[in-house]
Amino acid sequence: MGVMKIGHVNLRVLDMAAARNHYENIIGLIVTDEDEAGNLYFKGWDEWDKYSVILSPSDHAGMDHVAYKVETDADLDTFTKSIEAYGIAVEQLPAGVLIDCGRAIRFQLPSGHTMCLFAEKTFVGKSTGDKNPAPWPLDVKGVGAHWLDHCLLVCPLDPENQINTIADNVNFLSKCLGFRLTEQALVGPDEDIQAVAFLTVTNTPHDIAFVPGPTAGFHHASFFLPNWGDILRSADIMAMNKVKIDVTPTRHGITRGETIYFFDPSGNRNETFAGLGYLATPDMPVITWTEEEVPRGIFYHSGELNPAFTEVYT
Amino acid sequence: MKIEQTLKNHNITILDTNEIFKCSENDHLLVGMRSLGKKGIPSGCHGGGCGVCKVKIHSDKNNYKTLSMSRAHISKEDEDNGVFLACRVFPLGDIELNVIGKIKRKCINGSKNFVFNY
Numbered sequence: 292m293g294v295m296k297i298g299h300v301n302l303r304v305l306d307m308a309a310a311r312n313h314y315e316n317i318i319g320l321i322v323t324d325e326d327e328a329g330n331l332y333f334k335g336w337d338e339w340d341k342y343s344v345i346l347s348p349s350d351h352a353g354m355d356h357v358a359y360k361v362e363t364d365a366d367l368d369t370f371t372k373s374i375e376a377y378g379i380a381v382e383q384l385p386a387g388v389l390i391d392c393g394r395a396i397r398f399q400l401p402s403g404h405t406m407c408l409f410a411e412k413t414f415v416g417k418s419t420g421d422k423n424p425a426p427w428p429l430d431v432k433g434v435g436a437h438w439l440d441h442c443l444l445v446c447p448l449d450p451e452n453q454i455n456t457i458a459d460n461v462n463f464l465s466k467c468l469g470f471r472l473t474e475q476a477l478v479g480p481d482e483d484i485q486a487v488a489f490l491t492v493t494n495t496p497h498d499i500a501f502v503p504g505p506t507a508g509f510h511h512a513s514f515f516l517p518n519w520g521d522i523l524r525s526a527d528i529m530a531m532n533k534v535k536i537d538v539t540p541t542r543h544g545i546t547r548g549e550t551i552y553f554f555d556p557s558g559n560r561n562e563t564f565a566g567l568g569y570l571a572t573p574d575m576p577v578i579t580w581t582e583e584e585v586p587r588g589i590f591y592h593s594g595e596l597n598p599a600f601t602e603v604y605t
Numbered sequence: 606m607k608i609e610q611t612l613k614n615h616n617i618t619i620l621d622t623n624e625i626f627k628c629s630e631n632d633h634l635l636v637g638m639r640s641l642g643k644k645g646i647p648s649g650c651h652g653g654g655c656g657v658c659k660v661k662i663h664s665d666k667n668n669y670k671t672l673s674m675s676r677a678h679i680s681k682e683d684e685d686n687g688v689f690l691a692c693r694v695f696p697l698g699d700i701e702l703n704v705i706g707k708i709k710r711k712c713i714n715g716s717k718n719f720v721f722n723y
Binding site for chain 1: 648651657673678
């Protein structure tokens, strides 16, 4: 039992045609459905389930919700009890409220972000199939992202007023949903303010992560690519298409990931991310970054923070 | 008869710093500013979503066109008062503006280094 993996992220966009072009032709996701409300559904070519990204038309950018897939239907009852016992209200969603999903539960993280859990989503498979599959399909568009890897959320932090929703999220996800803390930054004069946190439920370095900000928001959704060469090619494709690149290819100290950051046409930040980094097994110690070394944890080569990277979010 | 139109460059003046840069009708103000290495307006997502590049335009409404931008940052009243996100403004004539948006920074009390903006 337990949370299995990230299921999908629902992003709000200002211009659906521009957003569709970005996610379909540049990131290379596959459009799998469009509903009457104008929402678009996408999957990576290397994902089995029907979608991992929902785009919703809106007058403001940002994230509507993030959803994780649990192993069994009964997990939804178990988690409802544990989340309510923790003191957080849980909403029961009948099958189909999350389109093409079975029943789901919805609740708010201590940071104010909306999270859903579901156990079943329509299976559509991969074009390479599940019998003697080719290593990759020939008809991939753009960057050809394999799958939605993780998301990073901006969470309110105000130590002077004893507010730290990063630490609150870590406590909640660890105690209630079985997430494991892999890496953290401890800052402040006593080095006790947990200002950055990376958590996993699989064996990758992170399935969700939190950074501080003045208000709750969406920092980025990340899509997996196999290697560093793919990250360079990804940057080339962004430049050819005049996509606004936020951070050119580099390496993170935290997670060791190889990365490029860029924005979708509504200003929601995306990442393509390569390198497994390391195997995040439950027996590993928590890796801690000190305040002085946080910039290197984020951008390993420059060791310098880019104000736009830490401040700009939707 | 087909009329060939050349793209015009227009003068954009940041009144706060007296910085002037040229911007093509095809480019939004931040592309014009950044491609010439100029500074003055905070540069963020370039998609009308994050809100850091908020400006007040003093020039006539016929001197620019805009694309949709986030209502979380620009209200209808803002638009009526010439307040927009610079990354969604394309010049049709010369523009004079003031910078409203900024990247907010605050240190944790007593911390050794500045680390986070919040």
